[in-house]
Amino acid sequence: MSKEATIYVLDLGSTIGDCHNGRTISDLDYGMEYVWDKIATVMSANRATLSVGVVGFRTDETDNPLDGDGEYENICVLKELGLMDIPALESLRSKIHSSNTEVGDAVSAIIVAIDLMDKYTVLKTGKPAKFARKIVLVTDGQGGIDDDNIDSIYRKLNESGIELVVLGIDFDDAGFGFKEEDKTSLKQSNEAILAKLVEGCNSGMFATMAEALASLANPSVKVVRPFKQYDGRLGLGDFEKYPDSALYIDVQRYSRVKQAKPPSASSFVSAAANATGEANAHSSHTVEDTEMMDAPGLSAVKSSVAYRVNDAAAAGGTADLQREDLAKGYYYGSTAVPFGQDEEGVTRFNSRQGFSIIGFVPNDKYERYLTMGESSITIAQPVNDKARMAMSSLVHALHELDSYAVARIVTKDGKAPQLVLLAPSIEPDLECLIDVPLPFAEDIRVYRFPPLDKIIGSSGAVITKHRYLPSNELADAMSNYVDSMDLSSFGEDESGNPAEFMTIDETFSPQVHRVNQAIRQRAIHPDANLVSEAESQLEALLKVSGVTKVPEKVKGRKGREPAKPASGLDIKALLTSRKKKNEIALENAIPEFKQMIEIANKDEDIEKATAQMGKTIRQSLHSTTGDAGHAVTFSQMKVFRDEMIDLDMPEIYNDFCHDFKKRIFAEEFGDQRNFWAAFKFQKLGLIRATGDSEGANEEEATDFFKFG
Template sequence: MPPRAKPGEGIALVLDVSPHVRAGVDETFFSLSKKCLINILQRKMFAEKCRDEVAIILLGSDETDNSLATPDQYQNIKVLQEPRLVSWDIINEVERITGGKKSGDWLDALVVAMDLLHDPDEVRFSGKKIVLFTDFSSEFSDDQTSAIVAGLCNQGISLNIIGPEILDDSADDSGDVDGPGPSNGLQPFKNGVRTVPKNWNGKPKTAVQLAGEAVATRVVAEADGGMYSFEDAIPQLIFFEKRSSGSANWNTLLEIGPSFQIAITGRIKIKHSTVPTWKTAYASDESAAIIKETSFHRNDDAQTPVDEDEVIPGYKYGTTLVPYIDEDSQMKYFSNTQRCLSILGFTRRSNVPHQFWAGEQVLVITGREGDEAAAVALSSFIHALEVLDYVGITRRIYNKNSDPVLGALFPDITKDYECLIWIPLPFQEDVRSYSFPSLRKTTEKLTESEKQAMDNLITAMDLTVVNEDDGDGSREELLEPSGVLNPQLQHYCNALTHRAIHEYDPIPAPVDHVINILKPPEEIIDGRDECAKELVTLFPTKKIVKKSKRDSGDLFASTEEESNKKLKSDDGDDTLTSSDLTRALVTKITTASPTEDFYALLKGEAPNFTLICSQMRDIILQLVDSWSQGSTSSEVLLSRVIDCLTAFRKESSLIDPSLYNDLMPPLKSAVISGSIQQLWDRVKEGNLGLVTTEESLKSSVSKAAASAFLELEAEPQQEVSEPKQEEDDVEDLLDDL
């Protein structure tokens, strides 16, 4: 027989519904109390593995319904629900509560709540709690106060009261904090004026309220409870919390080489947060069987059902559906390896930068509990990694037939503990390498005042601030992940609650307190705004007005004219032209429009710059070869080659100058062998030679070497061979011309 689940708390919620708490036009004490009560029920509903049983008692109801009622006692007190698990039905019922027309004794309501939580065998509840919502406006009898306090203490029930704002009456101007308070409920004299406490509706509190607050303060103090205002309670109750549960131990062996093993235990330290699943859930009957029913339907308006025999598994690859048949499942890879954590090798910590950390969880690796030899061996291993500044690259198999996961073991040593931190790493095919130009040339042009302004902005956006409460100048972190609630979970629970209560209403937008989770702290916003004023002055901007219309002459401009305009335009004008509407998707660079194809490929999604430059290199050499054989107009080819060199040199200077510099030697050989002096003169005039170190820090060519390279040396005459047949690309160039 499985062990009995640990019992939850027993909670009795007492809601005052008498006319006094509903007297108002706008937000009343009753509406705020009901809001808090519903928030408590919702938190219990969404708490994971919550077994708390909740009872609801109405104080001041028109009818009397409780087991202790007599003709002259415990009147106008109704038990709306006895202690049981929270359900949507009781939440809907609380939503429909409108209030009563009579008043009840709040001390009697406490006795009824104590009776509902009575557990003589101490096996039903792990703890007991009463939450009272009242403003003490109703008449009460305090002759049984001592007995009530004794009953709360004997049963171990804590009392919390939400609603009234009770001011501190214990001090007066003389500083005597030990003397007795006023018996008439009025505040002591302050600066010669007697002050009267205000009620929730702005009116002065009555003598009954002040007397009730005095009795409640005594009861709460002796019953280990607390009194909270709505301002304190509501912000704590409107958020849903995901219960943190301890990680299960992952016991395995750390294999270092073929013959050395250490018994270890892994525990999840950090894990990706997800919303709870509702695939398997029950309401109040834990013994009810959960039966899953699966049906298949076509994606049409009628949702036509399909028999299960006519359905096979499949996966989507982009927009293509790929079927997955039995033969494929038999070919699936299975590791067939028991759980393990084996060391593949070691490398310096600097070789595993932060951007390589992957996966959705982080493990803490410690020695197996109770194995002293394993603890000593693991400690030596941890200290060796720390001294050498190394990390271990590992292969992890979570369980038998699980896929292997690559990871790194980092040593973590503090004065309190020492352990290994395991972080998943990506495989080679999962890594995407992108090359970006250096910002050094841009920052070198900035003045000292501009650099200082940027430094001030970085400092203002720092999330670590000095803790003014501590005098030691320690710093605390704003938006610390462990202290920030998950806004996805908050909105998910709010949306699900709204749909359960208001079945046919549309899902509302995220509420304000969820939006506020995503807002940056006020200190950061204020610091940013102060720096922004200086940045606007130092870095003025102007609005670029793009052309929205074109005249009739431009609509019919030729391809050659459009390409010349685009080459001469450096302001990044993206105006749509008529040729843009009819141009086919560019997949490679052609001789017809090489420059346009080059830029189109660079603007594509995840461009491969090396491959694009390789295509551009081949096209340039092919155009020069066509020119040397005289198969095409020299003026057209000259302009096209110069345009290609200009675009190629400009882009490669920013990313990888070696790609352009590698083109120049074969281009020079082609110019010499074809006697194309005119092209080389244009290369000199346009400064299209090798990219030097003065132009790009990534280049290795000096200015003197670049100048010497531009000098042509005549090659010895060779026998003229028969011209080779031109490729289809030249024909396609002639067709476009």
């Protein structure tokens, strides 16, 4: 059933505000850890079919629909059954606190929850709707419980199809291995009453809160509906052309393993800034912001795309285009080759839906590194006995011969063909084929590396002992280190014998579930400090490991510490005039530019030197023609570019290149189209950003070489 309705019945009596069994938090906060986590999970699912309600008992006030004639007192409906959002969560959080009374009956609170459940999960016709109904009782068992109508209550729970879960704080649980010492007689009696109530339910659970909190460490795997990828025939041979010798099986193919991805972050902006227009990057083709009820201080960021071309006749020198007016094209070298709709059809591979086995391979001949992508499962059509018999024969034949099948599949007409490896799978109630995608020849990259255990000299001699090769002691130490990390026997089974520590079906992606946990924690506790529990250990770790803050990167001095002679004399200062030059001679541009950069003491000096070099490059291009003259200009630009990379000041060279390109196409230096055509192959384009260095992005660097 897709619809779920859950009501949490919470004990808010005065006794639940105390701390017990060595805990530093109250019993209420201890029990609410489970409730908050479950509520946050429902909120993160963002499904309209998940409803949550909260009922409190042993409260100071009485507010419930069954109140009257002195019954159902000190019971409050804290949240009606319905959707849970941030405003409702904030309202609920302010209501959950221990009261000043011990009056209030847990069983009566369950009756109130049953009444809320019946009213919410009923159709207009009066018939029950299809819901998964659950009531979760959280109590410390310190209040009085009336057990006169226990039998009628669990019969009503069974009649309404409601699952009852009782989570007791410090309740005895032999299965979990917990027993509270010095338990009061009242608590012992209440545990017995609640256990009897759960036993009478068709669907019920009685557990201690410690077990419930421990279960939160195991992420819940999302169960999805089967997704059918292919429904047709699995052939062996061409059964259409040779129906007598070829065969086929009517099969269905479903997705088996899909990659779980963590939730992605969205961009938001202050609603106040958005109202003043500060957050709008584009003013055209934008979608109006939707009001965010959960976070009124934020507004979702909307993206827009505008297509413009240079047009001297249009206002502002550019004209807007619609997406429908654009044509697809491909780059052939540096030339754009347009493709219309007719030509686009030529690039598509006209494939027909089909699934056929093209060969077999022994298990030991298949290299595991060839496996690509997500796996799927192929079964015979469930209502086709002939197909089920044929599939069983194929699966058993592959299993007995220790072989895999290689198949070609096209899931739909026009889809790209895929090669898959079919492996047999035999289970008591299922015989099927499990497949994984295989690479084509273009997907395989073969790299050759030198061997790790020997060195082959230039003469062909094999060297087994070398300073670059591990010694026997190092190899043994590494072997022991790897063996010490073996998880196949690190765990223990029920008998205490070595067992596998991390089985695949119990291993979850830490990235996916850690991000989900962090989101739930921040949503439920938005003002809580981070890493408060491990702060002292973290400080100790930082102190012992000597972690220090990396100073901010200083531009302009990268790699510029000159080597000092042993005598202490500055030889360059003795041999070179330290008089700063204001201009660079065209005939000796490269050495003089390097000298100006070398003796520069501040950024202003570097900017003056680069300005002079840019002027010299423009003069060089203007005064020379032909390939020989262009070579001089290229050499000057190469030195200019290398120096700016070394100084980590790419913006100076990139700004020069943009200005230089504008001057070339404005024909300031005459017709230099041949120069620009040759320039594109000199690797002198914009300096790109790499790592922590600034520079042009990939798109900007590519667009720079376009004409115009």
